[in-house]
Amino acid sequence: MAERRNTIQLDAIKSAITTAGRPLSIEEILLESSKKVSTISLRTVYRVIRKLEEEGEVTAVTLPSQPDRYEPSEVADRHHHHFLCTSCDRLFDVDGCPGRLKSLLPDGFVLTEHELTLKGLCAACT
Numbered sequence: 710m711a712e713r714r715n716t717i718q719l720d721a722i723k724s725a726i727t728t729a730g731r732p733l734s735i736e737e738i739l740l741e742s743s744k745k746v747s748t749i750s751l752r753t754v755y756r757v758i759r760k761l762e763e764e765g766e767v768t769a770v771t772l773p774s775q776p777d778r779y780e781p782s783e784v785a786d787r788h789h790h791h792f793l794c795t796s797c798d799r800l801f802d803v804d805g806c807p808g809r810l811k812s813l814l815p816d817g818f819v820l821t822e823h824e825l826t827l828k829g830l831c832a833a834c835t
């Protein structure tokens with residue numbers, strides 16, 4: 710029976726992450742998944758997320774002075790950027806990339822990767 714409960718909780722947490730269409734914080738995952746399975750606790754979400762991270766299914770999105778968010782690894786593997794709404798604190802995916810960033814570098818420097826987070830107000834907060 711415990712096994713079955715675990716599977717139901719795991720499925721609810723997985724589906725919260727895959728259907729959100731944007732990276733979710735632990736609190737947001739708890740909120741979403743408990744709409745389906747009301748008994749899910751914060752502890753369970755942490756445990757399941759750690760497991761999904763270890764299995765490579767979910768990737769953490771880390772931002773300075775922000776709680777980690779999580780997105781499906783298949784989304785994380787495609788180069789993209791994020792938008793942080795400074796009013797509601799939700800993080801969104803941004804398609805595309807400005808590119809040509811190496812033109813910003815001093816002479817002799819080599820660019821190997823970049824991270825870019827846009828900030829402002831989302832459509833719901835404007």
Ligand SMILES: [Zn+2]
Binds near residue numbers: 794797798799832
């Ligand atoms: Zn917002």
Ligand SMILES: [Zn+2]
Binds near residue numbers: 805825
């Ligand atoms: Zn980029």
